[in-house]
Amino acid sequence: MSSTAKSGRQPVASKKATASKTGKTAKPGVREQNAQATRDSILRAATKVFAKHGYDGGSVEKISTAAKSYDRMIYYYFGSKEGLYIEVLEGIYRRMNEAESRLALDVAQPLEALRAVIRFVLDYYRKHPEFITLLNTENLHKGKHIAKSLRAREYSSPAIAILGEIMQNGVAQKLFRDDLQTRDVYLLIASLGYFYLSNRYTLSAFLGDNLEAPDALAHWEGFVLDTVLRTVTR
Template identity: 45%
Template sequence: MDAPSPVKSKPPARPAGERDPERTRAAILAAATEEFTAHGLNGARVDEIAKRSGVNKRMIYYYFGDKNGLYLAVLEDIYADIRNAEIRLRLTDRDPVDAMRELVAFTWNYFIEHPEFLSLLGTENLHRAKHLKTSKKIRELHSPLIGIITALLARGVKAKVFRAEVDPVQLYITIASLGFFYLSNRFTLSTIFGRDLGTPDALAERGKHIEEVVLGYLRP
């Protein structure tokens, strides 16, 4: 009588969705961005993220570990989006004044078009960057931006159109803050000053003002 064939053990079952990991991960991140934007970190619910994404909750834990891991991935993702968009502007190939004006305008318009970016940054600042401090990617993501600004400043100084010794980090913080503060506080500011600061005309006026403030500062 022949010996019975050895029973082959089955490989571990794949969680549903693992066959298309990029698509599944993107769906989870998109849904999580909406949920964290709407409810903050503490108010967000993994069940709701699963529902929004159409992905089994088990897959969320499979890819991101827990809610904090998913939240950090969302933060890294939104930062990667804006940094990649800045790189695509190809600013270092252009006249330094025009390129700096474009960076200012881009930053302002990006903030307007991506309110989730401002909301999530506000949430993380309430947590004193507790989660962002654990990121292994965040500083690497920002290095190209500072490199671009540094190169523009150097070319502008050489062409005698920019003042010398401008700190690129300080400059970017100024560019971002002039837009961030306005948009984050436009409802209270509108009430205080009796002007609707959220109309298209008001936003366009503010964008032009930011450009003039930054370029005026950079003039030698």
């Protein structure tokens, strides 16, 4: 590379003429020497890159650069781009699940609990935009990667299970309708939380540009709370 032209990676040579200060040139990366750290770093970088550019748009080089590592390491730790992508998917599911299980809910208070669940879902989507784009990307691919993961399936049930308990209690307390399926309520909440954020850019071209403004978000949360409760309660 020339001294001034921009380029991706700086390999060897180039500035050999300039008198190097350090005799031994210990620069190249301090030799990370920490397997787990390298692995995690790649995984984190990959989550970001895939979330931003999709599967095809997320190149191995972008990831390894973002992870301050090397392409080679991706193959070393994850076997292939696809393998890495699958682990990324597993990761976002796992973290979502963990966050949900940290929710301290009193299912004996179904109204409050339901409100808390709704708020949690909306909040989680807002704070984890990568969750949304990665799921969209995976759906573009018809879920073929997640299908290859055994682990991902484990993360499914808990979310529904909690909501099921709340519903049961609500029905028992005659607060909630008894003709609703937990799954539908789950989808209702997810739909309202997800779509608003997932499609905010194209919606902006439609409706005006305020969807992400704090008051707009608050307004939407109010609407969602109202709508779900109106649907669920008797």
